[in-house]
Every structure is written in C-alpha cells, then in structure tokens.
Amino acid sequence: MGWYILDLVPEHAIPKYRAKITALGCYTPPGLLTNQDLEQMVDTNNQWILERTGIAQRHIATPDVATSDMAVEAARIALEQRGIEAGELDAIVVCTVTPDMLFPATACLVQNRLGAKGAWGFDLVAACSGFIYGLTTAAHLVSAGSHKKVLVIGSDTMSRIIDYTDRSTCVLFGDGAGAMLIEPTEDGEVGFIDFVNEIDGSGGDYLKQPAGGSRMPATAETVKNRLHFVKQDGSQVFKYAVRKMFESSRELLQRNDVSCSRVAAFIPHQANRRIITAAADRLGLNCEKVIINIDQYGNTTAATIPLATRDAIQAGKLKKGDLVVFAAVGAGYTVGTNLWRWEF
Ligand code: UT7
Numbered sequence: 001m002g003w004y005i006l007d008l009v010p011e012h013a014i015p016k017y018r019a020k021i022t023a024l025g026c027y028t029p030p031g032l033l034t035n036q037d038l039e040q041m042v043d044t045n046n047q048w049i050l051e052r053t054g055i056a057q058r059h060i061a062t063p064d065v066a067t068s069d070m071a072v073e074a075a076r077i078a079l080e081q082r083g084i085e086a087g088e089l090d091a092i093v094v095c096t097v098t099p100d101m102l103f104p105a106t107a108c109l110v111q112n113r114l115g116a117k118g119a120w121g122f123d124l125v126a127a128c129s130g131f132i133y134g135l136t137t138a139a140h141l142v143s144a145g146s147h148k149k150v151l152v153i154g155s156d157t158m159s160r161i162i163d164y165t166d167r168s169t170c171v172l173f174g175d176g177a178g179a180m181l182i183e184p185t186e187d188g189e190v191g192f193i194d195f196v197n198e199i200d201g202s203g204g205d206y207l208k209q210p211a212g213g214s215r216m217p218a219t220a221e222t223v224k225n226r227l228h229f230v231k232q233d234g235s236q237v238f239k240y241a242v243r244k245m246f247e248s249s250r251e252l253l254q255r256n257d258v259s260c261s262r263v264a265a266f267i268p269h270q271a272n273r274r275i276i277t278a279a280a281d282r283l284g285l286n287c288e289k290v291i292i293n294i295d296q297y298g299n300t301t302a303a304t305i306p307l308a309t310r311d312a313i314q315a316g317k318l319k320k321g322d323l324v325v326f327a328a329v330g331a332g333y334t335v336g337t338n339l340w341r342w343e344f
Contacts, residue, residue: 017184019139020191020343025077026310027070028059028176028297033159035171042167049171054273058174058298060159066100068109070177071155074306075114078151078179086114090147092121093137095130095154095302097209097331098161099123110153119151127207128269128330130154130302131178132197132338135326138182139192139338145184153179154302161209163229172271173230174298178306185343190321193339194256196248203333206236238275241329245269245279248337249327253283256339258323260285264342265318269328270294270304279327291317301330318342 034057035046049055061070071094079086092114094107107121126133131154138150155177164170185191211227212218222228245268253260266285268276273294280290291312300307305326312318319342326338 017143017145017186018191019142019182020185021180021340022183022343023078023082023181024178024306024310024313025074025079025081026176026178026303026307027073027077028300028307029061029065029070031060031062033058033060033174038171041164042170044167044171052272052274053172054292054294055171055298056295059176061157061175065157067096067098067155067157067177068100068106068113070157070175071096071106071110071153071179072113074155074177074179075110075151075153078181079114082181084149086116087118089114089116089119089149089151091138091141091150092116092119093124093134093150093152094121095124095126095134095152096156097125097127097130097301098157106155126330126334126336127332128271128299128301128304129197129328129332129334129336130330131305132195132326132328132336133334135180135182135192135338136195136197136336142182142184143192148184150182151179152182153177154304154306156301156303158230158299158301161228161230163226166229168234169230169232172299174300176297176300176303176307178303178310180306190341190343193341194252195339196252196335196337198244198248198335200333200335203236203240204331206233206240206333207231207331238272240333241271241275242278244329244333244335245275245327246282248335249279249283249325252325252337252339258339262323263289263325264322265289265291265312265324267291267305267308267312267324267326269330270297270308271299271329289317304328320344
C-alpha cells in the first residue's frame with residue numbers, strides 16, 4: 001500500500017521527509033554476445049530472437065568479474081556524480097539473484113570495497129522486480145527520517161546461471177549493474193510518490209533456479225542434471241507479466257489521479273519487447289514515452305530499470321520535474337511499480 005494521493009495530500013499524512021533520487025550510475029561489461037554468436041551455440045536464429053524478444057545483443061562479464069564488481073563500478077559512478085564520499089552512505093541495498101556467494105551478502109562485499117564505513121545494508125532477492133523493491137525500501141528509510149543517503153544497487157551476472165545449451169532461456173539474459181542514490185527532500189514537488197508492490201508465490205515454479213539452496217543442495221547429480229541453471233515456463237511468465245505490469249501500473253496511476261498524458265516516461269523491466277508493448281498498449285501510453293533498450297542489453301534482471309533510466313535521460317525523455325513510472329514483474333512471482341517525480 002502507498003500512502004498518499006498526489007496534490008490532494010492531507011497535511012498530517014505527509015511524512016516529514018520525502019525521498020528523491022539524486023544520482024544514477026550504470027555499468028555493463030564490455031564483452032558482447034550477439035544473436036549471431038548464439039546461432040553458433042544453439043538451434044536459433046537472429047530473426048526469431050529479434051521478432052520474439054526484441055533482443056539483438058547482451059553484455060557478458062568475463063569469468064573474473066562477479067556481481068559485486070559490477071555493483072561497485074555502478075556505485076562509484078553514482079557517488080562521483082553526486083560528489084560525495086562512500087563514507088557518507090547510511091545504507092546499501094544490493095538487489096540481485098546472482099550474489100557472489102550465498103553469504104556473506106553482496107552488500108557487505110560492496111560496502112567493504114567502497115569503503116562505506118558508516119553504512120549498514122543487505123541483499124534484496126526479488127529477481128526482476130528487485131530494483132523497484134529496493135527503491136521502495138530506500139524511499140521509506142529516508143522518509144522515516146532515520147537515513148539521509150541510501151544507495152540502491154541492482155546487479156546481476158545472469159550469464160553465470162544461464163544454460164547456454166537451452167535456447168528457450170539463453171537468448172534472453174545479459175549482465176549489468178545500476179545504482180541510484182536516495183536522499184531526503186523538503187521540496188514537496190519532487191521525489192517518491194507511491195508504489196504498488198505484490199508477491200504471488202503460487203507462480204514460483206514457473207521461473208526458478210532449482211538447486212543450490214537448502215531444498216536441493218549441490219550434488220554431483222544436481223550438476224549433471226543442470227539444475228543450477230534458470231528454468232522457465234516462458235509462456236506462463238509472459239502472460240502473467242503482461243497482465244500484472246498493466247494492472248499494477250493502472251492501479252498506481254488511478255489512485256494517484258494521474259492520467260497517462262501526465263506521465264513523461266514509463267520505464268519497464270526489460271524482459272521481452274512484446275511484454276512491454278502489450279502492457280503499454282493496454283495502459284494507453286504513447287509509445288514515445290515507453291523506454292525500451294532491450295535490444296542492447298537483453299534482460300539484466302535487477303539492472304534493467306537503472307540502465308533504461310540512464311538511456312531515457314540521455315535520449316531527453318526524462319527531465320527534472322517529470323512524472324516517471326517504473327514497473328516490473330519477475331520470478332516469485334514479484335510485481336513492483338513506483339511513481340516518482342524525477343529530480344535531475
Ligand atoms: O523477467 C522475467 C523473466 N522472463 C520473462 O519475462 C520471459 C517471458 N517469456 C518470454 O519472453 C517468451 O515466452 C519467450 C521469449 C521465452 C518465448 O517466446 P514465445 O513466443 O512464448 O515462444 P514459445 O515458448 O511459445 O515457443 C514457440 C516456438 C517453439 O517451437 P514449437 O514448439 O512451436 O516448434 C519453441 O521451441 O519457438 C521455439 N523456440 C525457439 N526457436 C528459435 C523457443 N526458443 C527459441 C529460440 N530460437 N531461441
């Protein structure tokens with residue numbers, strides 16, 4: 001549940017502080033995996049991938065690069081953009097399904113590498129909705145008044161958990177990271193407005209990494225059966241994603257009395273171009289406002305939202321004062337949407 005209606009907020013319901021996004025940093029590894037490369041690896045072709053997914057290439061990390069490494073790169077860019085030291089951070093939230101290891105949390109590894117001596121933090125596991133859950137959490141930490149600088153990082157090295165003999169999943173995913181800094185504002189016109197987040201565990205079997213946890217620890221058998229890779233029922237996930245991305249975004253806009261014409265940018269999770277356009281069409285959004293960069297990066301899980309935000313800014317589609325909707329659906333199932341007024 002969100003807390004208040006844009007422009008109609010009773011004074012007593014306004015939290016003391018509102019949260020704004022003050023910096024953005026992104027990192028993608030330089031190595032590319034193109035559709036032509038995939039044609040050499042599995043029974044697929046460029047035309048099928050482009051038509052069915054919209055993806056032309058993905059960035060892939062070299063074997064020595066892990067999720068924390070990409071997270072640190074993105075974090076450093078965000079800190080530099082804001083002109084602050086890591087020691088000023090109060091908390092670090094790392095959204096990922098590909099942590100360096102199950103524990104310690106990747107947030108701890110990132111905190112240490114950055115030298116963020118005053119920060120606490122944790123990993124947030126919500127797959128493709130991870131970054132939006134991270135933003136929601138950070139906005140509330142800041143608006144509570146207890147935190148002044150929270151860094152939300154989405155970082156996923158999906159290539160480590162993808163089966164490059166399975167054509168139904170290997171064409172979809174790529175590696176990358178993005179970070180946003182959340183700080184308080186006293187300007188009532190900017191920042192975090194509302195959210196609609198949901199989980200629905202009844203869909204858990206449709207998209208998962210079956211082995212490696214306490215249910216199915218790693219054995220020679222699980223490795224032989226390739227159970228440490230992503231397994232997906234693509235058409236189930238597809239249908240759910242279109243419906244929930246539409247429904248949650250509609251609820252978010254309706255209860256804040258925001259029409260599509262007032263939204264400057266709709267920044268969706270990038271899983272499949274057809275999911276995005278189907279959801280945006282149902283919402284009645286002008287396609288110019290719908291940010292799509294899946295052709296360049298594929299699905300980078302927790303990193304898609306910051307990467308697409310950066311590209312929206314660079315394309316002049318997101319400017320200070322604009323209303324922006326972030327929307328995602330992912331494994332779990334998880335569903336997340338946020339409404340913000342953009343700050344820079
Ligand atoms: O972030 C959340 C994570 N995931 C998603 O959101 C993914 C959601 N799902 C999807 O994006 C789509 O379901 C896929 C891209 C995974 C699949 O597209 P589709 O249009 O739903 O295809 P399909 O699974 O219905 O398969 C159609 C055909 C099948 O062949 P037959 O049985 O009709 O002969 C597949 O075997 O396409 C075949 N196929 C491929 N052909 C060439 C599946 N993958 C490939 C491939 N290249 N890579």
